[in-house]
Amino acid sequence: MRSDIEAAAERFATDGRGFVRRTPLWKVAGSTLGVACAEVWLKLEQLQVGGSFKARGMYNRLLANRIPASGVIVASGGNAGIATAAAARALGVKCEVFVPTVSSAAKQARLRELGAEVVVTGAVYAEALEACLQRQRTTGALLTHAYDQPEVVAGAGTLAMEIEAQGGEPPDSVLVSVGGGGLIAGVAAWCEDRSRVVALEPELAPTLFRAREAGAPVDVAVSGIAADSLGAKRIGAIPWEITQRHVPQALLLSDAAIRDAQLALWKDFKLAVEPAAALGLAALRTGAYVPQSDEIVALVLCGANLDPATLA
Template identity: 70%
Template sequence: MTQHIDDDIDWHAEIGAAARRLGGHVGPFLRETPLWRLPAAALGVEGAGEVWLKLEHLQTSGSFKARGMLNRLLAGDIPEAGVVVASGGNAGIATAAAARHLGVRCEVFLPGVSSEAKRQRLRALGAQVSVVGEVYADALAACLARQQATGALLTHAYDQVEVVAGAGTLGLEIERQAGAAPDAVLVSVGGGGLAGGLAAALAGRSRIVALEPEAAPTLFRAREAGEPVDVEVGGIAADSLGARRIGSLAWRIAQRHVQEALLLSDDAIRAAQQWLWREMKLAVEPAAALPLAALHSGAWRPAAGTATCLVICGANVDPATLG
């Protein structure tokens, strides 16, 4: 059944179109990432029920972003100037990887908060890299100016229909792999493209729990204010979750289909990141550890007999920092 989540975008159709576009690139570029179904105790969590880990950090380019960025590039013609994107790192890496896959030019604008590991990865992919300002908003302003000057295709990190729809294909993949939608999905939020895509894909079938660092509460503050607002951002996950304002598309979806928004401390995020490495040998960036941090800290407690899916969203981390 078609889900009309807002007045002018048929997300059921958009996500279906994205799945069809991307389907021909699974293998040559995209990967179907594993879904681990574990008893809660295997993750150090009290209580009954299953916890599913969607290992999307094993996706091409090291994050879920590859889905949305490739969908954006495939959805229309790419000009001779190529593509341009502003990013804390992951969206840029995904855009650069998709551009190389399709044989087009790519320019990426990064903020100063971006990690050196992500900068090196971008250069290895052949992207032209410019570091501008300190936070994502600074890089975005420079990116928009460059796009106006060159006519390159703008790929937004989280606030374009094709990008959100591409992220939504992750929800369809989880449901297909498991044979059913999970009762709850725990997902990290920066600009909200992933949470919005999952909420659109799983509307009416899964409870979506949006997770943010205390130092970057874009959705949480928007819900308090009743509208998107600018926030100060920082903390351990700022290079991935450093948007100053929730994306307009994610906000529209979230008002109807994101049931909870929770904040987590940097200490809890770091502890979960280290636990995933120490106990499961999963090398993930801080943004990917928020779902487990929500369980370990008690911010989210799965109900008995339910299935809770943790989206492990990115792996662009310097292994030396895992200790």
């Protein structure tokens, strides 16, 4: 998988459009965030094209495959759809996005701004995905999955590749939010065992946590503050296999802790991120994850597709 990640990075470098951004890595003393560790590295992936890390996987999927005249199609809580729509516009192809009703109005509006045809259906992501798959069988459009395709996982892995390059060394640990698992699978595939990769999930959307309890991926009920981006009801098959080998911890966080961390990032650092991007800081602030005093901890601020009014 590391070779797939390197191939994705090469596609981005040679594509000529400069679509995928090399987002900043902000190094701060742990004490700045009230954390007893040496440094915290904030990977500002909310500044990525489309407002989230999803641009990496979606663009890699499109670049690696022939796109038919019917274009591309995706089901998404919002971020994967936005990334696919942005990638499709960059390549000049059609895009159809199926979103559940839980998807925020801000994300739906952004999809339409990008020229996507938006279909709102189903209460949760899984129901939108079912409708998307039925439509894809009719149109033959190229399907981009939000988290469970090799190209999507490899694209996400370029983020971890960048963290190492920008940091000058692997961090001791990387704290990663989990929905369907594409991001953590890419990060873990790149890091392997050089950095400790920790999975973070909302208590109300525990796809990986429950899979580990059951010994295999299972369907879970999802709701809560981050459901529009971490709302997959089952961990993906590819993420399950990779995380079983390379992710030793899966931790749960309350909606209250996630919300507090989100507001702290805005009030203290003027970083406007969606709830899904605040789980790393929430884990540190609550003590769910306790780093060593000399540890370098990397947090992935994975997205910023939110209504700014919610930060008031």
